[in-house]
Amino acid sequence: MRVCSKCKTEIGLEEFGKAHWCKLCCKEYRDKNKDKIKVAKKKHYESSKEKILKKCKEDYFRYEDRIKEYNKEYSKKNREKINRKKRATYKVSPENKLALNGKYRANKINGTPSSLTEEDNSMIREFYKEAKKLEKETGIKHHVDHIIPLSKGGLHAPQNLQVLTATDNIIKGDSLVTI
Numbered sequence: 001m002r003v004c005s006k007c008k009t010e011i012g013l014e015e016f017g018k019a020h021w022c023k024l025c026c027k028e029y030r031d032k033n034k035d036k037i038k039v040a041k042k043k044h045y046e047s048s049k050e051k052i053l054k055k056c057k058e059d060y061f062r063y064e065d066r067i068k069e070y071n072k073e074y075s076k077k078n079r080e081k082i083n084r085k086k087r088a089t090y091k092v093s094p095e096n097k098l099a100l101n102g103k104y105r106a107n108k109i110n111g112t113p114s115s116l117t118e119e120d121n122s123m124i125r126e127f128y129k130e131a132k133k134l135e136k137e138t139g140i141k142h143h144v145d146h147i148i149p150l151s152k153g154g155l156h157a158p159q160n161l162q163v164l165t166a167t168d169n170i171i172k173g174d175s176l177v178t179i
Helices: 023-033 034-048 051-061 062-077 081-092 094-108 119-138 166-172
Strands: 142-146 159-166
Touching: 023 034, 034 051, 051 062, 062 081, 062 159, 081 094, 094 119, 094 142, 119 142, 142 166, 159 166
Parallel strands: none
Antiparallel strands: 142 159
């Protein structure tokens, strides 16, 4: 048994968190001070950003196998929930689905370079957004095409992508001809 230093109630040890307060008092405090806590957390993150990111990276590499195994199990158990969330996201921005599909196809044949930065991924998504935008403006279906096809050793990278009409892309197929 232990006494909460806030409410002075004697309770079992399992009812205590990390602090000297019982879980109920801790929850009460968090509920009353949400904004104050949020500001303090943000301030702490900003002042320690480099250190926090470094620690996250180290932890990821230390526990990479466990994390991958957990993610795999989670995906199996929550397949429907994940699919619902993806469908909702794709309704809002369908170009993201197209970008992910392109990345998936490229990964299958090792066509995505490991050196892609977040900026490169953003540029790739922009190609898919442009294709969707052109499709809405003109009423003609557009595709994101690999200038050097993946099947011929091309990479799924911004410098190897172009937006073509669907007809032109289908005519081009996996040839090296640029249109």
